[in-house]
Structures are given as C-alpha cells and as structure tokens.
Amino acid sequence: MNRLWALIKRYYHRLGSPQYFYDISTRFLPWLVAVSVLLCGFGLIQALLFAPQDYQQGQTFRIIYIHVPAASLALSAYLMMALSAAIGLIWKMKMAEIIAKVCAPIGASFTFIALVTGAIWGKPTWGTWWIWDARLTSMLILFFLYLGIMSLHAAIQNTQTAAKSTAILALVGVVNLPIIKYSVEWWNTLHQPATFKFMQKPAMPADMWMPLLIMMLGFYCLFVVLVILRARCEIIDRERRSRWVKELILATKQD
Amino acid sequence: MQFSSFSELIQMGGQGIFVWSSYGITLLVIAINVLSPLLRRRALRKEIKHSINREVRQHESNS
Amino acid sequence: MLNPHPLPSEGKAFVRLLMRDLVAAFRHRSDWMNPLFFLLMVVSLFPLGISPEPQILAKVAPGVLWIAALLSTLLAVDALFLQDYEDGTLEQLVLSPSSLYLMVLAKVVTHWLVTGLPVALLAPLLGIMLNLSGDGLWVLTLTLLIGTPTLTLITAIGAALTVGIRRGGLLVSLIALPLYIPVLILGTAAVVAAVDGFAYQAHLSLLGAMLALALVLAPFAVAASLRISLSN
Numbered sequence: 121m122n123r124l125w126a127l128i129k130r131y132y133h134r135l136g137s138p139q140y141f142y143d144i145s146t147r148f149l150p151w152l153v154a155v156s157v158l159l160c161g162f163g164l165i166q167a168l169l170f171a172p173q174d175y176q177q178g179q180t181f182r183i184i185y186i187h188v189p190a191a192s193l194a195l196s197a198y199l200m201m202a203l204s205a206a207i208g209l210i211w212k213m214k215m216a217e218i219i220a221k222v223c224a225p226i227g228a229s230f231t232f233i234a235l236v237t238g239a240i241w242g243k244p245t246w247g248t249w250w251i252w253d254a255r256l257t258s259m260l261i262l263f264f265l266y267l268g269i270m271s272l273h274a275a276i277q278n279t280q281t282a283a284k285s286t287a288i289l290a291l292v293g294v295v296n297l298p299i300i301k302y303s304v305e306w307w308n309t310l311h312q313p314a315t316f317k318f319m320q321k322p323a324m325p326a327d328m329w330m331p332l333l334i335m336m337l338g339f340y341c342l343f344v345v346l347v348i349l350r351a352r353c354e355i356i357d358r359e360r361r362s363r364w365v366k367e368l369i370l371a372t373k374q375d
Numbered sequence: 376m377q378f379s380s381f382s383e384l385i386q387m388g389g390q391g392i393f394v395w396s397s398y399g400i401t402l403l404v405i406a407i408n409v410l411s412p413l414l415r416r417r418a419l420r421k422e423i424k425h426s427i428n429r430e431v432r433q434h435e436s437n438s
Numbered sequence: 439m440l441n442p443h444p445l446p447s448e449g450k451a452f453v454r455l456l457m458r459d460l461v462a463a464f465r466h467r468s469d470w471m472n473p474l475f476f477l478l479m480v481v482s483l484f485p486l487g488i489s490p491e492p493q494i495l496a497k498v499a500p501g502v503l504w505i506a507a508l509l510s511t512l513l514a515v516d517a518l519f520l521q522d523y524e525d526g527t528l529e530q531l532v533l534s535p536s537s538l539y540l541m542v543l544a545k546v547v548t549h550w551l552v553t554g555l556p557v558a559l560l561a562p563l564l565g566i567m568l569n570l571s572g573d574g575l576w577v578l579t580l581t582l583l584i585g586t587p588t589l590t591l592i593t594a595i596g597a598a599l600t601v602g603i604r605r606g607g608l609l610v611s612l613i614a615l616p617l618y619i620p621v622l623i624l625g626t627a628a629v630v631a632a633v634d635g636f637a638y639q640a641h642l643s644l645l646g647a648m649l650a651l652a653l654v655l656a657p658f659a660v661a662a663s664l665r666i667s668l669s670n
Contacts, residue, residue: 179387183397229404237397264616271612275603284666285599296617303620349412360423369423
C-alpha cells in the first residue's frame with residue numbers, strides 16, 4: 121500500500137512537468153482514442169439498435185444514453201476543474217493550471233449537450249421544452265458558471281493572473297453548486313409536486329442499463345481524450361520559448 | 376435488433392426527429408471539441424515555426 | 439523606547455475606513471442615488487410593459503422587485519473597488535498591515551449601507567406600486583434586508599476579480615449572476631409564501647444562513663482576488 125502511494129506521488133509530481141505530460145500523452149493518446157471509439161461505438165450501436173424502448177416513452181427513451189453521461193460529465197468536469205485550479209493556486213503547479221483552464225470549455229460543451237438533449241427529450245415526454253425543476257435549473261446555473269469562468273480567463277492578458285483569478289472563481293462556484301441544488305429543490309417542493317421522474321420503473325432491466333454503462337465509460341474516456349488534446353495545445357503555446365518545444369516543432373512534418 | 380428495416384430506424388415510431396436531433400447535436404458538439412484543438416495546434420505550429428525562422432535569420436544577420 | 443506611532447488596532451482601522459467611505463459616498467451622492475432612481479423607474483416599467491391588472495402585478499411583484507434590487511446592486515458595483523483602484527488607494531489598502539479581510543468587510547458594509555439598505559427601505563413603497571398585499575410587503579422588506587448584504591458580498595467577489603480589467607462591468611454581472619440565483623430563489627419564494635398564506639420562516643432562516651456563510655467566506659475570496667488582480 122505504501123509502495124502504491126509512493127508510486128502515485130512520484131507520477132503525480134512528474135506529470136506536473138508540462139514536458140513529461142506531453143511526452144506521456146503522446147504515447148497514450150492513440151490507445152485512449154481507440155478505447156473511446158470502441159466504447160462509444162459499441163455503446164451507440166447498443167443504444168440505437170438493440171436497447172428496448174420504454175413502454176411509456178417509446179423511442180425517445182434512447183436519448184437517455186446521451187443525456188445521462190453528458191450530465192454526469194458536466195458535473196465531474198467542474199469538480200476536476202476546481203480541484204486542478206486549487207492545486208494550481210496552492211502549489212503553483214503549471215500543469216494543474218493548464219488542466220483547469222482546459223476543463224472549462226469541455227465541461228461547458230457537455231453541459232450544453234445535457235441541456236439540449238434534456239429539452240429535446242422533454243418535449244415529447246412532458247409536453248414542454250423546459251421546466252424549472254431542481255435538476256434543470258442547477259444544470260443551467262452550472263452552464264453559466266462555466267461561461268463566467270471562460271469569459272474571465274479570456275479577459276485577463278497575463279497567464280498567471282488569469283489562472284489564479286479563474287481558480288478563485290471556480291472554487292466559489294463549487295460552494296454554489298450544492299446551494300443551488302438545495303435551494304431549488306426547496307423552492308420546488310413548496311410550489312410543485314414531485315417532479316416527473318425520467319425512469320418510471322426504479323430498476324431498469326439489464327438490456328436497458330447495459331448500454332448506459334458502456335456509454336458512460338465511453339464518454340469518460342472521450343473526456344480524457346479531449347482534455348489531453350487541448351492540454352497539449354496549451355503546453356505548446358505556453359512553453360513555446362523552451363528548447364524541447366522548438367525541437368518538437370522543427371522535427372515533425374506538417375500533419 | 377429493435378428495428379426490422381432502415382426506414383424504421385430513421386422513423387423511430389414517429390419520434391425519430393427527437394432522437395436523431397439529440398444524437399446529431401451531440402456528435403456536432405463533440406466534433407467541434409475534437410477539431411478545435413487540432414486546428415489550434417496547426418496554427419501554433421505555423422506561428423512558432425515562423426518565429427524560430429525569424430530568430431535564426433536575426434542570429435545570422437548579427438553574427 | 440516605545441514606538442511613538444503604534445499601528446491602529448484592527449477595530450479602529452475598520453471603523454476609520456468605514457467612516458472615510460461613508461463620507462466619500464455622501465459627497466458623491468449620485469453614485470448611489472442614481473441606482474435608486476433606476477430602481478424606481480424600472481419597477482414602474484413593469485405594470486406598463488406587462489399588464490396593469492392588479493392580480494397579475496401582485497403575482498409577479500416579488501420576482502420583479504427582487505430582480506430590480508439585484509440589478510441596482512450590479513449597477514453600483516463600480517463604487518466598490520474601481521474608484522479606489524483608479525486613484526491608487528486600493529493598492530494602499532491591500533499593502534497596508536491591517537487585515538485585508540476587515541478592510542474588505544468595511545468596504546462591503548459601506549456599499550450595502552448606500553445601495554442595499556435604501557432598496558430594502560424603499561421596498562414597501564415599491565411593493566404598493568405593484569399591488570403587493572400587507573403580509574407580502576413586510577416579508578419583502580425583511581428578505582431584502584437579509585438578502586441584499588449577501589448580494590453585495592457576492593458582487594464584491596466579482597468586482598475584485600475584474601478590477602484591473604478594462605470594461606470589467608459586464609464581466610462582473612456574468613460572474614455574479616449565477617451566484618445570486620439561490621438568494622433570489624429563496625427571497626422570492628419567501629414573499630410568495632407570505633402572500634399565499636404559507637409559512638415563510640424556513641426561507642428566512644435559509645436566507646440568514648446564506649448571509650452567514652457569505653459573511654464568513656466571501657471576504658476571504660475578495661481579499662485573495664484583490665491581491666491577485668493588483669499583482670499585475
């Protein structure tokens with residue numbers, strides 16, 4: 121156990137160096153892409169072709185296979201962003217700052233996907249594109265938080281200052297997330313009865329939750345791929361004065 | 376297979392537009408998230424190459 | 439040899455900053471009176487724009503008044519840090535040996551006294567304009583009294599993060615609005631509950647809890663943000 125911990129710490133510190141991160145990600149990226157494509161591909165086939173339709177909602181139920189993974193990622197991306205931001209702020213680790221910066225647009229994209237697919241799903245299911253229940257409102261606020269962080273980052277010229285300021289904003293937003301969830305639930309239960317549940321049956325049969333599990337895994341792998349892609353760009357941008365980046369640029373052919 | 380024909384797959388019992396627009400928008404957003412860093416990378420490479428060449432030329436003209 | 443010029447105690451420094459800012463605010467009355475006039479005019483726009491029917495007005499009144507209060511707070515944001523930043527006093531404050539937490543608190547208190555408090559005090563008048571009934575008026579004032587300090591604290595975070603940025607005003611709104619939302623939700627829910635005859639004490643205590651949380655945590659965030667923004 122101690123050895124495992126020592127190993128983790130060692131790789132954590134090494135990954136803190138942008139060059140190491142870049143080299144390691146060059147090696148692993150093809151594998152990660154392959155795994156994501158396989159998982160998402162297989163998941164999509166299962167979701168669209170083989171999963172049974174819901175006896176009440178019909179075929180629109182298939183939207184769940186996109187909506188739930190996206191929503192889950194939207195939240196996880198924020199937490200990862202906040203965590204990296206905190207690490208970057210406290211320990212001044214460059215790589216943590218880069219990861220935090222990069223999580224924002226990706227998290228915002230997944231929040232957008234969750235909101236849009238939710239609205240499209242809602243139209244035939246609830247009869248309305250939008251409903252101000254706890255979940256949807258919290259997701260919308262999350263989207264605004266992401267936008268605020270991205271705008272703040274873009275508005276500050278100095279890289280270090282931008283990283284530190286957005287870190288503080290991200291951390292303040294973390295406090296806001298449970299507050300939003302709580303206050304909206306409170307507000308809702310007083311004025312509306314319990315909201316419509318996505319799944320009428322509490323336990324889904326296996327042929328329904330299996331594609332969901334695969335899509336979740338696929339989406340999470342996809343998230344890692346997207347983070348690495350953007351992080352690599354950031355690294356090249358920030359380290360452009362260093363020798364290893366110059367050698368890298370000169371060595372590789374136009375892709 | 377839940378659907379016996381391709382047209383059935385597209386129709387999805389009349390709810391095809393909802394399902395396919397969801398999946399379509401998702402695909403679009405993910406594609407943008409994949410292409411954007413790749414395009415940026417290409418632009419960065421060009422930029423840095425230019426600045427390296429400029430440096431080399433400056434160095435040569437100085438020495 | 440005893441130090442002939444001992445540093446003022448933290449409490450004294452707090453009070454001095456408070457007094458100085460209040461005097462400054464009194465001298466520049468338009469800084470905070472304009473947002474109040476804006477509030478008055480905006481609230482008058484709603485009956486004209488939506489519908490003058492008393493029932494409809496009464497229904498939208500809590501939300502309209504709370505949103506108007508929120509917007510007024512945002513309008514007055516420059517008075518928090520921007521003016522001091524531009525003449526260099528903000529930098530002096532950040533560099534001073536007094537606790538930045540307390541300095542920030544002093545600034546927030548002054549700001550609230552000239553923006554949030556007047557709004558809360560005007561609330562009964564505005565509520566009557568929008569046909570809000572007796573119980574609702576009282577609860578509205580109460581929710582604004584508790585909620586506007588929280589709004590000011592949140593605005594301070596946004597203002598501190600953007601103080602060095604050109605045209606940062608819009609950015610402050612972008613940052614602050616998601617954070618305002620729980621306060622807005624609870625504030626309006628309390629008033630609506632009071633108007634409908636339901637219990638509102640729970641909402642008020644939650645609002646109070648949010649104020650307590652903001653009072654304790656926000657000045658830290660503001661102080662850290664100021665240091666970062668000024669380090670440029």
